[in-house]
Amino acid sequence: MTIDDGFASADVARTWPYIRRSVDRIVGRCCEAPGGQVHWRPPAPEANSLAALATHALGNLDHRLLGLLCGQDRRRDREREFAADEVSAEEIMARWALLCTEREAALSLLPDAQVDG
Numbered sequence: 001m002t003i004d005d006g007f008a009s010a011d012v013a014r015t016w017p018y019i020r021r022s023v024d025r026i027v028g029r030c031c032e033a034p035g036g037q038v039h040w041r042p043p044a045p046e047a048n049s050l051a052a053l054a055t056h057a058l059g060n061l062d063h064r065l066l067g068l069l070c071g072q073d074r075r076r077d078r079e080r081e082f083a084a085d086e087v088s089a090e091e092i093m094a095r096w097a098l099l100c101t102e103r104e105a106a107l108s109l110l111p112d113a114q115v116d117g
Contacts, residue, residue, distance in 0.1 A: 006104075009112045016107055020100065023061065026054050027096045030089040038089045048082060054092045055084035062099055069115070070106040 007013040030038050030050055038051045048056075059081045067074035 006108050007110070008108065009110050009115045011112060011115045012107050012110055016104070019061070023057055023096060023100075026050075026057050027093055030054050030092045033089060038092075039085055049084070051084045051087055051089070051092065052082045054096075055087060056081040058092070058095055058099060061103070065103055066106055070110065072106065 039049045041047045059076045063076045066072045
């Protein structure tokens with residue numbers, strides 16, 4: 001049985017829209033940043049750029065949702081996520097669009113028992 005929004009789990013149906021909006025905002029900020037500003041770092045020790053934060057958020061979601069929750073074989077290099085100096089805002093947006101589609105397809109099949117387990 002599926003919930004009206006296409007998810008088998010009521011928990012996923014409640015949680016996914018919040019996660020998606022949050023990451024949409026992070027990725028959106030990357031696209032709004034003029035020129036190379038997506039790679040600007042505040043003058044603070046070990047501060048991260050917006051590109052690094054967005055790349056890390058995408059890597060974390062990919063690992064947690066598709067890897068751990070959905071049982072897919074997902075590999076990630078956390079340290080590399082924070083060294084995202086070469087990635088463009090367009091590449092971040094394209095990755096989010098692709099991963100969003102993958103996540104929604106995988107999450108739509110999760111029953112409540114697997115989410116709660």
